[in-house]
Amino acid sequence: MTKHLRYSGDCTLDLAADLKPDIVIVGSGMGGATFASALADSGLKILMLECGDFLPHTPDNRFPATIYEEMLFHSKTPWLDRNGNPFVPGNFEWVGGNTKFYGTVLYRFREIDFAERHYDEGVSLAWPFSYSALQPWYEKAEILYKVRGQEGIDPTEPPGPYGYRFPPVPDEPPIAELRRRLQRVGVKAAPLPMAVDIDGWMEGGSSPFDQYPDSSLKGKMEAESCALPIAASNPNFKLVTKARAAAFRADQSGRQIERLEFDYGGASYSVNAKLFVLAAGAVPSAALLLRSGVANSSDQVGRNFMNHIFSFLIAVDPWFRNTSRYQKTLSINDFYFDTNDTGKSLGNIQLVGKLFGETLRFHEKRAPRFLLNWIAEHGVDFFLQTEDVPRPENRVTIKDGLIKLDWHRPVISTHLTMVKRAKRMLRAAGFPLLFHRLMDETIPYHQCGTVRMGADPKSSVLDPNNVSWDHPNLMVVDASSFVSSAAVNPGLTVAALALRAAEHVRKLLPQL
Numbered sequence: 279m280t281k282h283l284r285y286s287g288d289c290t291l292d293l294a295a296d297l298k299p300d301i302v303i304v305g306s307g308m309g310g311a312t313f314a315s316a317l318a319d320s321g322l323k324i325l326m327l328e329c330g331d332f333l334p335h336t337p338d339n340r341f342p343a344t345i346y347e348e349m350l351f352h353s354k355t356p357w358l359d360r361n362g363n364p365f366v367p368g369n370f371e372w373v374g375g376n377t378k379f380y381g382t383v384l385y386r387f388r389e390i391d392f393a394e395r396h397y398d399e400g401v402s403l404a405w406p407f408s409y410s411a412l413q414p415w416y417e418k419a420e421i422l423y424k425v426r427g428q429e430g431i432d433p434t435e436p437p438g439p440y441g442y443r444f445p446p447v448p449d450e451p452p453i454a455e456l457r458r459r460l461q462r463v464g465v466k467a468a469p470l471p472m473a474v475d476i477d478g479w480m481e482g483g484s485s486p487f488d489q490y491p492d493s494s495l496k497g498k499m500e501a502e503s504c505a506l507p508i509a510a511s512n513p514n515f516k517l518v519t520k521a522r523a524a525a526f527r528a529d530q531s532g533r534q535i536e537r538l539e540f541d542y543g544g545a546s547y548s549v550n551a552k553l554f555v556l557a558a559g560a561v562p563s564a565a566l567l568l569r570s571g572v573a574n575s576s577d578q579v580g581r582n583f584m585n586h587i588f589s590f591l592i593a594v595d596p597w598f599r600n601t602s603r604y605q606k607t608l609s610i611n612d613f614y615f616d617t618n619d620t621g622k623s624l625g626n627i628q629l630v631g632k633l634f635g636e637t638l639r640f641h642e643k644r645a646p647r648f649l650l651n652w653i654a655e656h657g658v659d660f661f662l663q664t665e666d667v668p669r670p671e672n673r674v675t676i677k678d679g680l681i682k683l684d685w686h687r688p689v690i691s692t693h694l695t696m697v698k699r700a701k702r703m704l705r706a707a708g709f710p711l712l713f714h715r716l717m718d719e720t721i722p723y724h725q726c727g728t729v730r731m732g733a734d735p736k737s738s739v740l741d742p743n744n745v746s747w748d749h750p751n752l753m754v755v756d757a758s759s760f761v762s763s764a765a766v767n768p769g770l771t772v773a774a775l776a777l778r779a780a781e782h783v784r785k786l787l788p789q790l
């Protein structure tokens with residue numbers, strides 16, 4: 279793979295030069311950096327404000343204690359849960375946003391994900407456009423993030439063309455064995471579409487993958503390594519780090535956003551621009567709009583918070599030895615469509631980065647060490663995700679200045695049905711011991727839906743091009759704009775929407 283560039287511009291605020299851009303972007307994660315990269319050739323003056331800093335490159339970044347115990351990289355400001363109790367959210371504020379820690383699985387939503395679907399838990403709403411409207415942007419996003427994949431194996435794959443320019447990461451021998459076992463019981467295990475340079479990642483050592491940052495910029499293809507260098511090839515692009523957006527302010531008519539106030543170096547500043555683009559992540563973006571009191575004539579800002587329902591499942595066969603260093607190459611979508619015997623759309627199953635005994639200890643503190651080592655040696659680790667559904671009462675609000683996340687995890691019968699199906703499948707494939715754990719509610723890894731788009735300004739915040747219905751010069755281009763969560767990882771859809779929104783800006787700007 280080609281070498282990645284590191285953003286090398288000056289990231290300090292220049293009061294004389296920076297505060298009158300054409301566009302201000304809040305957030306340098308998947309939505310913000312991708313959006314900025316798409317306008318690199320526009321020559322537009324773009325100011326990106328990022329509250330985080332660059333993640334330092336130290337060997338500590340690969341230590342499980344750093345990740346799971348010290349939680350060194352998590353946002354330090356607590357959120358409140360639905361009972362008002364503070365918790366440290368699984369949310370990250372660094373240049374590159376949550377993609378610095380993501381698992382690099384870059385899936386397209388399936389065609390049915392754009393249509394209305396009914397679950398026991400509620401209704402997954404239709405998007406204001408179909409899959410075909412996003413298809414070309416998915417392809418561009420796959421090229422941008424150098425996604426490795428292979429078409430024609432996954433039975434749920436939506437129509438191409440695809441932007442896969444690299445073959446999938448090959449299975450190590452134990453995973454090849456797992457794939458054969460699954461095939462023998464009729465499962466169509468497919469390669470996982472991954473934005474990774476596996477050799478680059480392995481240079482940093484063999485460690486788990488998900489939630490581990492890639493500060494070398496050599497392994498994970500993420501916002502900082504892929505999109506930001508392209509954005510910075512625009513000589514009029516400026517990234518200011520450690521600058522926290524505080525509030526948007528509208529003009530007297532209430533229609534135009536006039537300025538954005540932000541905190542930097544202990545002082546408050548404001549910036550005027552033609553266009554304001556918010557990409558702070560689903561929960562922080564909703565919080566910022568609520569604090570600003572803008573864009574909310576529909577009363578939908580902050581509502582409809584979604585996150586997938588996640589589980590980990592470790593499948594153990596005492597005669598199977600998992601010697602793989604990197605196991606994350608396989609996915610199963612056999613339960614994704616309404617074609618299984620439950621008559622319901624279930625979800626997606628994928629391998630996660632290898633969990634070692636040492637890692638499991640942080641999750642199962644009371645279990646004996648030898649047992650955890652034995653499980654890790656003879657087990658494979660799966661991640662199961664099912665769709666969440668939008669509910670107005672699942673929402674972000676502000677309480678005592680803090681973000682309050684009111685997420686009543688919907689009835690999880692669909693998820694538990696899939697867990698049951700997965701266990702049956704894995705037992706048939708020769709893994710008699712199965713350890714299941716539902717992930718808790720403080721982990722909003724796949725947060726989305728809190729500033730949703732739609733065709734009707736009464737029930738949505740954004741129009742189908744990610745523009746605020748209330749303010750023609752405000753866009754929101756992160757995961758908050760999702761209408762539904764689907765049951766695959768959100769990152770590629772964030773990127774595709776951001777690229778599509780950037781194209782819209784080329785038409786929009788002359789009118790502003």
Ligand SMILES: Cc1cc2nc3c(=O)[nH]c(=O)nc-3n(C[C@H](O)[C@H](O)[C@H](O)COP(=O)(O)OP(=O)(O)OC[C@H]3O[C@@H](n4cnc5c(N)ncnc54)[C@H](O)[C@@H]3O)c2cc1C
Binds near residue numbers: 327328376523558755
């Ligand atoms: C551990 C983990 C694993 C994941 N694995 C996957 C995966 O394998 N595949 C996948 O598709 N998705 C995965 N995700 C989810 C994926 O990372 C997100 O969907 C994606 O990053 C969302 O993009 P975004 O633009 O909405 O937000 P982010 O990428 O989080 O970007 C938001 C940015 O805004 C900044 N910001 C926030 N508030 C402010 C403010 N007030 N002022 C200035 N800046 C601000 C933040 O610091 C951040 O840089 C994972 C997430 C996590 C945490």
